[in-house]
Amino acid sequence: MIDRPHARLAAEGHPDLRPAYGFAMQAIGPRGATASDIGRRLGVSKQAAGKTVDRLLAVGYAERTDDPADARRKLVRLTPRGFDALARSAAIFDDLRAQWVTTLGADRVRDMEAALRTVVPAETAYRLDATSWLGGA
Numbered sequence: 537m538i539d540r541p542h543a544r545l546a547a548e549g550h551p552d553l554r555p556a557y558g559f560a561m562q563a564i565g566p567r568g569a570t571a572s573d574i575g576r577r578l579g580v581s582k583q584a585a586g587k588t589v590d591r592l593l594a595v596g597y598a599e600r601t602d603d604p605a606d607a608r609r610k611l612v613r614l615t616p617r618g619f620d621a622l623a624r625s626a627a628i629f630d631d632l633r634a635q636w637v638t639t640l641g642a643d644r645v646r647d648m649e650a651a652l653r654t655v656v657p658a659e660t661a662y663r664l665d666a667t668s669w670l671g672g673a
Contacts, residue, residue, distance in 0.1 A: 541628045550621045552595040558625055560588045561597060561618050568601065568611035597621060 538555050545553050563569065563577035563585075575585035589612050592598035597618035603609040614622070636645050 537632070541625065541632060544628050545621065545624060548624050550624065553597075553621055556588055557592055557597060558622070560585070560592060561614055561622055564598060564612050564614055566614070568613035570603070570609055570611060574612065592618070
C-alpha cells in the first residue's frame with residue numbers, strides 16, 4: 537500500500553517523495569499553512585513539523601512565503617512540483633482503491649473506509665492524496 541505507489545511516483549519524476557511528505561503536503565493545504573498549523577493538523581510538535589517542512593523545501597515541494605494577513609508570520613506553500621506530486625499520488629491511490637474494489641467488492645471497501653473514519657480523529661483525517669482535495673487549489 538505504501539511501497540508500490542511510491543515506486544510509481546519515483547518512476548514518474550518524484551524519487552525524493554517519502555510517505556510522510558504526502559501527509560505534510562496535505563496538512564499545508566492548497567492555501568498554505570504555518571508550521572504550527574501543520575503540526576496541529578498532523579498531531580505532531582511544531583518542531584517535528586518544521587523538520588518535515590525543511591525537507592519539503594530542500595527537495596522543492598514547498599516554499600516559505602510571507603503571510604499577507606500578518607507580516608510577522610511565514611506561510612509554507614506548495615510549489616508546482618508539490619501540487620504535481622499530489623495530483624500523481626491521487627491518481628495512483630485511485631487506481632489502488634479500484635484494485636481493492638475489484639478484489640474485495642465495493643461494499644467491503646466502503647465498510648473498511650467507514651470503519652477507519654470511525655477510529656481516526658476527524659481533525660487529523662485525510663483521504664490519502666484525494667483528487668477532490670486538489671479541487672480547492
